[in-house]
Amino acid sequence: MLDPVSRVRRFNRAVTSAVGALDTSFLGRGRPLGAARVLNAIGHGRTDVGDIRDYLGLDSGLMSRLLRSLEDEGLIETTAHGDDARRRIARLTPAGKREFNAYEAISNRQAKDFLSYHTQREALLAAMDLIASALGRDGAVLDEIDPRSDEARYCLGEYYAELARRFKQGFDVKLSRDPDAKDMVRPRGSFIVAMSDGLPLGCVGLKGTSGDFAEIKRLWVAPAARGLGLGRRLMDAAEKAARELGIAVLRLDTNSALAEAGQLYRRTGWTEIPRFNDDPYPDLFFEKRL
Amino acid sequence: MLDPVSRVRRFNRAVTSAVGALDTSFLGRGRPLGAARVLNAIGHGRTDVGDIRDYLGLDSGLMSRLLRSLEDEGLIETTAHGDDARRRIARLTPAGKREFNAYEAISNRQAKDFLSYHTQREALLAAMDLIASALGRDGAVLDEIDPRSDEARYCLGEYYAELARRFKQGFDVKLSRDPDAKDMVRPRGSFIVAMSDGLPLGCVGLKGTSGDFAEIKRLWVAPAARGLGLGRRLMDAAEKAARELGIAVLRLDTNSALAEAGQLYRRTGWTEIPRFNDDPYPDLFFEKRL
DNA sequence: GCATATGTCTGACTTTAGTCAGATATCGTT
DNA sequence: AACGATATCTGACTAAAGTCAGACATATGC
Known part of the structure; x- marks a missing residue:
């Protein structure tokens, strides 16, 4: 009925609105998306500031300001890198860890809700693995x-x-x-x-x-x-x-x-x-x- | 290896970055994303202004301004709705139709490129249908x-x-x-x-x-x-x-x-x-x- | 016909994101 | 010690997105 290109585009539309919903759910914690993304990158183990900047594709000025705002909130601490004092490393404070866990809980809940609606759980997961691998084809x-x-x-x-x-x-x-x-x-x-x-x-x-x-x-x-x-x-x-x-x-x-x-x-x-x-x-x- | 929730989240990450790439590809036509989205909604047959606003989740003030900017570009025309003169309907002008087609060409090309990379084409399409249907579960x-x-x-x-x-x-x-x-x-x-x-x-x-x-x-x-x-x-x-x-x-x-x-x-x-x-x-x- | 509700628009505003040119400190090399 | 390269930061800016109150025209119910 639909040609392959239309099917891919139908998928894109469905996924775009789902991703949008995921993004706005992150806004609930009273922090702009940019700051939330940096906090989560740090929580997931990216400590090197330059690394985070590359990963999120941010301008160095913007990155610096986002770090400052997280620091002002008391969520992170930055220190100089041991080997190279120009580079900075960022770490979560205990308060930051709590806040990161709250974001994790949101993501986990959404994933769980999604799975719980569907009875074909294994088929759905296999489909997601396939698509995630195809999208990140150079990522392995x-x-x-x-x-x-x-x-x-x-x-x-x-x-x-x-x-x-x-x-x-x-x-x-x-x-x-x-x-x-x-x-x-x-x-x-x-x-x-x-x-x-x-x-x-x-x-x-x-x-x-x-x-x-x-x-x-x-x-x-x-x-x-x-x-x-x-x-x-x-x-x-x-x-x-x-x-x-x-x-x-x-x-x-x-x-x-x-x-x-x-x-x-x-x-x-x-x-x-x-x-x-x-x-x-x-x-x-x-x-x-x- | 990964639990189901992690697999869903891996999918979310892969898809988020892919969607981001799709969005930025729309910027190439010199128009902010908001205006491009409205133009595409009209091109896909949504003519009722209120309907577009709901679909895109826009504030009525913002929506009005986006319509105005598309009108100034000569891409759309708005007229009053026949049954209810408070409501407005928007239509593409010939120039708007051309511009819409250009966006369509971008989307189609991306979908085609995605498919052409993968050898498991049918499996990929079936997976996309499954996920799109699951995401839009109330959408049928x-x-x-x-x-x-x-x-x-x-x-x-x-x-x-x-x-x-x-x-x-x-x-x-x-x-x-x-x-x-x-x-x-x-x-x-x-x-x-x-x-x-x-x-x-x-x-x-x-x-x-x-x-x-x-x-x-x-x-x-x-x-x-x-x-x-x-x-x-x-x-x-x-x-x-x-x-x-x-x-x-x-x-x-x-x-x-x-x-x-x-x-x-x-x-x-x-x-x-x-x-x-x-x-x-x-x-x-x-x-x-x- | 009048009060109220609805759909759109305008003006005034804020927030977020992003850009760019320097400033500053540090590193590696000579 | 001097040099250029590198990493981050600051200030000054713009563009885009979003918010909100109120204006205006039109519809609906009584």
Whole structure:
């Protein structure tokens, strides 16, 4: 009925008025929006004044005045940066912390109200993840983290769940050669996640082996983030880490049911090789010399 | 990893910055945002000044000044309303129409660019429909229309496609007793669609029969709009139309594969009756006395 | 016909946001 | 110590948005 462009514009209209409502709800605390935004940026951990200015896109004069007004209210304190006394850092006072919490409560309530109206909660959340990832398409940041951390565990859990859905015979981690976490920590290996505003969108593991090669394991991209080139970025980061660790040969195994993955490998310089392990799940094996 | 509230808030952040970008793109035509918004509201068919004021949430003084500035630019003309000379109606001049088209081109380009970045186009559009419908949950307007109109045809097409997906044996319209469009037009019957900002979100038909009852047919709610109570609103509207037409008994047939529909009927005063036709698809039959 | 309500407009005002040119202090480099 | 670069601040300004009281014309109910 509606063409794609009209559907995007219908979405824009709906969202514009919702965002407007969210903004005006912030006015209820008797502070102009600009000051409220700065206070919230500080509350969310941005302490460096220049950083806040860039994030909010403010002129330095305006920023300075907003900081002064928050200081006059007794909500923040500014001090010189330890390393560079030209830069200033801002912190919430106890009163500021209380005020920030009040803004947080408003945001949380609105989010909760929105969810509570709808019965298709999971579908709605998945749709929001998808759109937020698409809008912030350059926003995912790759971080090297411990494979035993919460973020890594979450990614691996999603990865295993997806394998279980896509393999005809299902998937049981215990039957697979689950890489030891220690093999994916420097200096033996590495584990990289893609984070977008707090949500992990993908991961990849570089697993050191006792042989003369390392393995790429657990490449996963969240459904909400597919088609954004994240898989490629993760693989590039893993290769970079491998080079840094002096690894000359990479191998990986995969399953032909994961067609996108196979395509990615072929397009990025991997060549198919014979089976090099006895894991029951993979049926395709690749190698790449760095 | 993230709790539902955090996921909604992540969405809000992503969307807020996107909306900001859309707003600033409107500034390129040398007109403040307020005036641009009024011009666009008029271009989209809102001619009544009071209506525009409510829609944009403007003070009457501010509204008046914005209208004046657009008039001075030669983009709009205002005249008194025919029925009530206190009210004013605003219309685009040819120059205003050109300017409006320029804004439309900006919006269309942005929507197109957004879509072109993403490979999961259909998933993205479905997600946008879902969220737009959820946000504008009170926004769907029920209209009585001709069952042969484009909107009605679209709804019926989606309805048949869904039956084909959900019935084990598939669905072929030709095998079903397809109601003649004439039976769903007053004074014999009625056809009602739920429209939300240009997108049809659901429909229901009231089909007059030669017997002493009328039938409810083609109750459908778009996947994007389920859980919002739209099915109930459509059924209520159909019953209201039936009462207006002096119909005392309603019947309908359905299939047990459509569980939500059966639940709705049972909850709203319908009672199960024996099969009253030989259509091959339905296996459940209901009646309601008005 | 009159009182009251309604829709729009005007004038006078305030607040918020944003801009720009210096002033000031500090840093890194030579 | 002197230099230019950098980070922030201050003052002086403008534009845009929003508020409010009252004016005016027109509609509605009695």
